[in-house]
């Protein structure tokens with residue numbers, strides 16, 4: 001396997017003449033666990049969609065495991081941010097199965113192997129008990145586990161998880177982060193996980209990819225999560241405050257907005 005899972009070189013992506021991604025470059029080593037951080041609109045989802053080949057950059061190139069990106073042909077599991085449930089009355093099993101592409105005579109068809117894969121994906125996220133329950137009756141966290149199971153189908157080498165911790169309580173956030181971390185280690189997967197709160201990932205992530213104003217910086221937590229690095233990225237004073245082993249990011253003078261979240265006052 002190539003030593004880099006994702007290589008991004010000089011990628012720019014324009015929307016209405018604005019550079020959502022502005023000449024960004026970084027390399028994610030294979031097997032690493034990366035927290036993707038940045039304020040609302042910083043371009044995290046856009047980056048994921050670009051890595052999947054769903055958005056075409058106006059400049060630059062992307063290699064996945066050494067191959068240029070090709071839409072739909074990458075060994076990537078994707079958990080999108082907008083989690084449109086197929087239908088509330090579908091069972092957990094059928095919801096995960098909906099991510100499989102098997103069709104026969106216009107109806108979904110799951111052979112023996114496909115069924116085994118769906119069962120295995122449910123087991124991997126400890127969701128066997130949800131298999132027969134209607135999705136409409138599940139909690140947000142339980143639905144998120146099903147979405148993670150969907151992303152695990154087809155045994156991807158790389159997982160792109162767009163805010164998988166959103167709307168979970170702090171205990172569930174940590175549990176989910178640990179589950180993903182364990183899965184990734186066991187399967188030698190590379191993970192890029194966007195989040196607005198770095199703290200549930202403390203001690204789990206190898207790298208941080210921090211995005212702001214179309215720029216991105218990737219590095220070790222202790223190198224990226226500093227007042228100096230983030231102020232340079234934002235082009236404005238930003239303070240990184242440590243409290244125990246928790247980190248908080250605030251715009252200078254924004255102490256009143258200190259919370260257990262990534263909170264910065266300079267927009268994206």
Ligand SMILES: Nc1ncnc2c1ncn2[C@@H]1O[C@H](COP(=O)(O)OP(=O)(O)OP(=O)(O)O)[C@@H](O)[C@H]1O
Pocket residue numbers: 015020038039040041042043044045046047081
């Ligand atoms: N389909 C679209 N058409 C036009 N602009 C878009 C579209 N999708 C996203 N954008 C814009 O691109 C920018 C980056 O959006 P993106 O969703 O990538 O940010 P994000 O970092 O994932 O934000 P959040 O944390 O709020 O999910 C934003 O300014 C957004 O308004």
